[in-house]
Amino acid sequence: MTHGIRTDTHMNRLNGPRGWRDTAGHYALLPLRVFLGVTFIYAGLDKLTDSAFMKSGGTGSVGDTMRAARDSAAIPALVDLALKSPVGFGYAIALGELAVGIGTLLGLLARLAALGGALISFSLWMTVSWATTPYYYGNDLAYLMAWLPLILAGAPYLSLDAAWRSRRRQRQGAW
Numbered sequence: 001m002t003h004g005i006r007t008d009t010h011m012n013r014l015n016g017p018r019g020w021r022d023t024a025g026h027y028a029l030l031p032l033r034v035f036l037g038v039t040f041i042y043a044g045l046d047k048l049t050d051s052a053f054m055k056s057g058g059t060g061s062v063g064d065t066m067r068a069a070r071d072s073a074a075i076p077a078l079v080d081l082a083l084k085s086p087v088g089f090g091y092a093i094a095l096g097e098l099a100v101g102i103g104t105l106l107g108l109l110a111r112l113a114a115l116g117g118a119l120i121s122f123s124l125w126m127t128v129s130w131a132t133t134p135y136y137y138g139n140d141l142a143y144l145m146a147w148l149p150l151i152l153a154g155a156p157y158l159s160l161d162a163a164w165r166s167r168r169r170q171r172q173g174a175w
Helices: 020-026 030-049 062-070 076-083 086-106 110-127 139-153 160-174
Strands: none
Touching: 030 086, 030 110, 030 139, 062 076, 062 086, 062 110, 076 086, 076 110, 086 110, 110 139
């Protein structure tokens, strides 16, 4: 008796017909990608257009937000580092959120964009939302966890990364 894979029942999911479950599984990360991309673009634009945020002091400023979070942060040294130039840090966060959001939404260097999003979320969790109790009320930890599947999987479908990969394969096949 031989054991093996029955080739007559195996369908290639990219070339063969799919049921709704296969199709749903195929595109399962797309809603997460769209949500995180749009959210990070919005967050970056919100910071850049908020006249109060990009200041070192005053109500709603990045400086006051960091000073308020400093004593309850898990890593106060991160806050101290940012407080050396709060406005520069505010711009770095805002532009980082924009880059991460655009990269995620377009699927451009998607794993790198997701890693950037995870690092931003991790730093905000360790500083601003660390003292939130119970921990699940803070959203930065949830964002950090949401980035992990995109770090692992990238953006294999409906993305610039996938288009480049396909184009590369076509060029290699033409040789």
